[in-house]
Amino acid sequence: AQSVAQPEDQVNVAEGNPLTVKCTYSVSGNPYLFWYVQYPNRGLQFLLKYITGDNLVKGSYGFEAEFNKSQTSFHLKKPSALVSDSALYFCAWGNYGQNFVFGPGTRLSVLP
């Protein structure tokens, strides 16, 4: 089945350290991939997307993600984590003309 997976339910990182939130995909055709963040009791906010071109995508709030076709991954990264980055992160996949599917989510906790 075509899907996106987030292998970690929870990621803990110390403030100031680099963070990585993992996403892998299993889709056919062009993998349009997205990262969204959800703060408590809020809607989702778009961070970045990969459509085509440069494998390193830069997004909002200092986040970036690297598309790796050989490893079918699209991991979200940030060089230096902030406590305010603590939130629920969703990887998502756009299936052209069909639907838009979110991964299960990863809860990021940045510890002061």
Add this chain to the structure above:
Amino acid sequence: DTEVTQTPKHLVMGMTNKKSLKCEQHMGHRAMYWYKQKAKKPPELMFVYSYEKLSINESVPSRFSPECPNSSLLNLHLHALQPEDSALYLCASSQDLNGFSYNEQFFGPGTRLTVL
């Protein structure tokens, strides 16, 4: 204005009530969406409107009835809901459905619905 607004923020209703959720955007987007999100779960797509016409219905029960009166407004009419329908209901919009797969969606803050 890059904001999607939703009203009300919270709604408590009985199983025999009729209520409506409202969503509004003024970004000129021509695709609008309803999602349902249970606690600590990803959003699940319910409906997609494109140019005010229903384009996708993800086999949602008929007790949920969407409506798109114009290009800026999206409603979700609720009737005879069940307790398991309690969830956060999110509205979103994007430029248009041609880019459904690759245009980012802008989400509202959601309506927290509790069905008693």
